[in-house]
Amino acid sequence: MKVKAIYVNLPIKDTERSRDFWTKLGFSFDENFSNEQALCLILNEGQMYSMLITHELFSTFTDRPISNSSTTQVLTAIEVDSREEVDRIVGLALQNGASRYRESADHGWMYYDSFADLDGHQWEVLYTDPSRMNL
Template sequence: MKINQIYVNLPVKDVQKTKEFWTKLGFSINEQISDERATCVIMKDDSIYVMFLTEEHFQTFSERPVPKGDTTQVLVAIALNSREEVDQVVNTALENGASQHEEPQDEGWMYQNSFWDPDGHGWNVIFADLSQFPTE
């Protein structure tokens, strides 16, 4: 079996603010499946999407409560093409209402920076050069 698409569903307080936040970071929106209850952010054309749903709409998909306050349900990692892109996305996120998750980490072969988005979801943004991965 081979998965051809992935949709990550996350609850948010304000769909319009979320849409504006992610477009400022350089991501596109699939308007065809977005409305006042949800916005679909395209992370990778034709394969990876994040559905940001109002908390009320999100609740229709699960009988479990939406986490409130300072809880972490999931940390999402996205890989970009360079260290510069990583810092650009994180810095833009911070300028637009996100907060720093942890300080950047440089492992030589992998660089990571991270943020909490305005709704408190954790995003690890990485660049990895597997040709530089230590063999010992």
Template sequence: MPQMIFVNLPVKDLEASKAFWGKLGYSFNEQFTDEHAACLVFSDTIFAMLLTEERFKDFTKKEIADARASTEAIIALSADSREKVDELADAALAAGGSPANDPQDYGYMYGRSFQDPDHHLWEVMWMDPSAVQG
């Protein structure tokens, strides 16, 4: 069985978060989704558990970071092309996300970033496969 990753993120409004990611074309695994959590599916092995802040607190003794004021993580997603980077970043901004940083263009690698409605930082990156082979 391939190793999987589940990124756990606190959200203030679960329904708003689900709507945001739904507008970007992503789905949720209903088996792991209820009124306190939603399992956002990126691929067969990559998921984000969007947890209400109340539910998130069940998993930690630490305070929840205020993502408006500090960065707790930057989550990067790969894209198949430069165009797909732009499509996803533009869709995120149109769905209520906000810009995070200027685009990064190194020729062989291109990326854009955005903040979701809870101010978590996301990057969308494309890298030319020939640059990796070499």
């Protein structure tokens, strides 16, 4: 079994606000799959995306209620190339309206920090150095 790509679907309140936020963090969008109701956030082109979908459209894909920003249903973790990149992305997120829901953690071989985006979705940004793992 091999998955070609992954699309994490997340409900959002406002596409313009979400586009502005993620653009300020240095991310871009696949405009072929973006419109006034949804944005295709590129996490790793060709492999990983997050579909940021307005509540109205999102509700057409499920019979279950959409969680509000005070609950957790998923933690989306993204790995980057360095500790400095972790700090840069989280710092930019916080400067642009995100909130901190936990402090950073350094486990030697893994360093991560976290933020909740404008719609309350929780993101973990991490860097790992497998050569420092104690196996």
